[in-house]
Amino acid sequence: MRYLTARKRAEGKGAAHTGTRHHWSMTLSAVGLAFMVPAWLFVFGRTLGQGREAVLETFSHPFPAILTALVLVIGMRHFAMGATTMIEDYLRGTSKKLAIIFAVSLAWMVGAVGIFALLKIAL
């Protein structure tokens, strides 16, 4: 009988030694987003097209505000890690590094701007 799980046996393997963690992180964020995204699409779709008062009213409630924050932060993290994988597939050397820095920075920037807007609306 093997006491180690499949994931534990895979950890640390491969050229970068971090592939297993990367894969597990993407799995976690994917499952989280799978639960949140349909609800968020409904909230956002219903709010888009309304006047500013109605938009502020919607996002000052806890459920839409917290849901939007979670979708943004986890979604942007999922994006940054996926973009890193894609860039590693297609680019090499300095251009690879610059592209990864750009993608990760963009993800954090979008998350920060969204959280700032939500805080300003909700508080």
Added chain:
Amino acid sequence: MAEMKRVERPLSPHLQIYRWQVPMLTSILTRITGHALVAGVLLAVWWLLAAATSDAYFATANAVATSWFGDLVFTGSLWAVWYHYLAGLRHLYYDAGKGMDIPTAEKLGWACLIGSVVLTVITILLVQ
């Protein structure tokens, strides 16, 4: 010295070499939709920031977000998010070691393609 050791490794995946088929098309679409989604997120976050800022700023951002351009970005993003969603579920199914034989993989690919369009239409009808 480091330069001398560099080996010219092939970059994956080799899109221009293989004949197109459903599992390949649906795989690359997962990557394309995932990255294209950043356009919809940028527009949505800008619109939210404008709502948080002032009436004048919101008027500008809302005009863009509800214009034909905004409709195009958000409708495209809606299909992209549903496609990426179904393809992601397919990945979780693959990760469990299931559905990897070719007939099943092709059926799942068609399910992603058709299902994403159906879910997009349902969402538009629900939020209108």
